[in-house]
Amino acid sequence: MAPERIVLRFSADISEKPIIYRLVKDYDLVINILKANVNPQKEGTMVLELTGAQYNQGLEYLRQEGVAVQPLIEGIARNESRCTMCGACTAICPTGALFIERQSMEVFFNEDKCIVCQLCVKACPMWAMEVQF
Amino acid sequence: MNTQKTYAEINERIKTGKAVVLTVEELIVLVEQKGLTQAAREVDVVTTGTFSPMCSSGVFLSFGHSAPRIKMHRVWLNNIPAYTGIAAVDAYLGATEVPEDDPLNSNYPGEFRYGGGHVIQELAGRKPIRLKATAYGTDCYPRREIETMITLDDINEATLFNPRNAYQNYNCAVNLSSRTIYTYMGVLKPNLANAHYCSAGQLSPLLKDPYFNTIGVGTRIFLGGGIGYVAWHGTQHFPSVPKDETGRELGPAGGTLSLIGDLKQMDPQWLRGTSYPGYGATLTVGTGIPIPILNEEIARYAAAKDKDLYAPIVDYSEAYPNRRSDNLGYVSYAELKSGKIIVMGKEVSTAPLSSYPRARKIAEILKQWIQEGKFLIAEPVQLLPSPEDKIKARVLNG
Ligand code: SF4
Ligand code: SF4
Numbered sequence: 001m002a003p004e005r006i007v008l009r010f011s012a013d014i015s016e017k018p019i020i021y022r023l024v025k026d027y028d029l030v031i032n033i034l035k036a037n038v039n040p041q042k043e044g045t046m047v048l049e050l051t052g053a054q055y056n057q058g059l060e061y062l063r064q065e066g067v068a069v070q071p072l073i074e075g076i077a078r079n080e081s082r083c084t085m086c087g088a089c090t091a092i093c094p095t096g097a098l099f100i101e102r103q104s105m106e107v108f109f110n111e112d113k114c115i116v117c118q119l120c121v122k123a124c125p126m127w128a129m130e131v132q133f
Numbered sequence: 134m135n136t137q138k139t140y141a142e143i144n145e146r147i148k149t150g151k152a153v154v155l156t157v158e159e160l161i162v163l164v165e166q167k168g169l170t171q172a173a174r175e176v177d178v179v180t181t182g183t184f185s186p187m188c189s190s191g192v193f194l195s196f197g198h199s200a201p202r203i204k205m206h207r208v209w210l211n212n213i214p215a216y217t218g219i220a221a222v223d224a225y226l227g228a229t230e231v232p233e234d235d236p237l238n239s240n241y242p243g244e245f246r247y248g249g250g251h252v253i254q255e256l257a258g259r260k261p262i263r264l265k266a267t268a269y270g271t272d273c274y275p276r277r278e279i280e281t282m283i284t285l286d287d288i289n290e291a292t293l294f295n296p297r298n299a300y301q302n303y304n305c306a307v308n309l310s311s312r313t314i315y316t317y318m319g320v321l322k323p324n325l326a327n328a329h330y331c332s333a334g335q336l337s338p339l340l341k342d343p344y345f346n347t348i349g350v351g352t353r354i355f356l357g358g359g360i361g362y363v364a365w366h367g368t369q370h371f372p373s374v375p376k377d378e379t380g381r382e383l384g385p386a387g388g389t390l391s392l393i394g395d396l397k398q399m400d401p402q403w404l405r406g407t408s409y410p411g412y413g414a415t416l417t418v419g420t421g422i423p424i425p426i427l428n429e430e431i432a433r434y435a436a437a438k439d440k441d442l443y444a445p446i447v448d449y450s451e452a453y454p455n456r457r458s459d460n461l462g463y464v465s466y467a468e469l470k471s472g473k474i475i476v477m478g479k480e481v482s483t484a485p486l487s488s489y490p491r492a493r494k495i496a497e498i499l500k501q502w503i504q505e506g507k508f509l510i511a512e513p514v515q516l517l518p519s520p521e522d523k524i525k526a527r528v529l530n531g
Contacts, residue, residue: 090482092322
């Protein structure tokens with residue numbers, strides 16, 4: 001079974017509970033934590049890959065505990081305050097999602113054309129292209 | 134009759150609010166409308182701009198003395214080493230310096246997320262910076278270690294001093310090899326799949342004064358959002374005006390400037406820490422230089438358009454790293470800015486590394502400063518070596 005990628009968001013009170021432990025122990029799921037941002041007493045987020053026969057039961061358990069569960073939709077966003085409109089990303093981007101408007105030479109980002117290949121993320125000298133989960 | 138204006142006349146008009154100040158883009162339009170002679174007569178000053186990565190940049194910092202005193206022997210700012218082989222509490226932080234524990238290119242291509250240029254940006258932005266220094270201790274400077282937070286306002290001096298900025302012209306970089314390469318010209322895809330250039334073209338300061346008629350030691354400029362000066366010619370200053378086989382000028386190349394200014398007046402918007410994957414960290418510096426239109430010849434060069442200014446196309450997989458001088462031909466900035474050029478018979482997508490919109494903005498800001506009468510044109514106290522001096526680059530043997 002191919003692993004499912006999901007995003008968890010949980011409130012401060014849940015962040016103290018051993019929910020990951022329960023997923024493994026009670027639902028026999030294989031878990032790969034792709035990204036975690038968990039701080040005691042704060043709202044947290046986690047991106048997981050889950051595999052196992054009791055996948056749906058596991059998700060049901062999370063929801064009962066008050067965890068918001070969403071499928072992972074990766075997206076790319078441009079941090080406008082970091083972008084200097086240099087244009088260095090525009091010949092790297094394979095789809096033309098990042099492009100230069102020729103008269104003004106300003107750089108635009110058309111999200112609809114973006115295939116989330118992430119090539120721009122490393123190529124941008126200002127780290128302005130950010131992966132969003 | 135050929136116009137002749139003096140610096141004093143132009144400054145008098147600036148002070149009385151009568152000076153005619155245009156950006157390069159506006160001058161180009163005026164010349165098209167009224168002709169060069171008339172434009173040269175009407176215009177007093179033309180402003181240029183560039184916002185590009187400039188590795189040869191850094192800042193001299195003087196921290197002030199602690200009690201007891203320390204003669205700093207090693208210094209780090211946010212974990213980035215600074216050079217302190219000068220007086221006790223002085224140091225020079227270079228734009229391309231990286232942390233000692235940076236994985237560099239061992240995890241190829243390295244990210245170089247944070248370096249000296251990023252510290253300079255944060256200093257200019259009044260962010261707190263962790264200063265750490267160690268020392269061997271002397272009778273007059275007994276302290277051996279200090280670790281504290283500083284901001285730009287807490288320290289005595291911060292002088293941006295960039296040994297080489299504002300490159301007159303630059304290569305258009307391509308990759309003829311079959312693998313992606315990571316260079317200071319950005320990520321170059323294999324098999325001639327993209328071409329990167331790094332100049333504001335017609336807006337770029339030194340492309341507008343090929344013979345260094347007006348830009349010299351002491352020229353007052355826009356530097357990093359504040360007022361700076363040309364300190365000297367830059368390192369690797371080898372100005373020339375290449376010509377094609379027919380003798381036509383391809384626009385100047387090879388000149389550079391050394392720039393100086395007070396970081397305390399500058400703005401982090403115009404000093405940006407920059408990372409080139411697989412290459413290193415650097416600083417993107419905003420620079421704008423006013424050109425006084427003293428005569429028609431100066432106006433003619435200042436009005437040069439993208440289609441008159443050319444960059445050589447250079448292969449960064451073989452020719453550049455091996456210091457071979459061959460190039461793959463010349464291409465104009467008008468062609469580069471169209472988004473596509475032809476190299477070896479193949480259509481190749483182009484992309485700039487130098488922000489044209491920001492260069493335009495700098496030229497506009499500088500124009501405004503001059504129009505407001507708060508920025509006068511400085512006559513150089515000494516002119517810089519020009520193409521006529523025929524300075525040649527030396528080769529490092531070894
Ligand atoms: S490379 Fe980065 S800074 Fe430059 S235009 Fe693209 S997103 Fe903006
Ligand atoms: S992720 Fe890929 S497709 Fe999307 S903008 Fe970046 S380079 Fe273009």
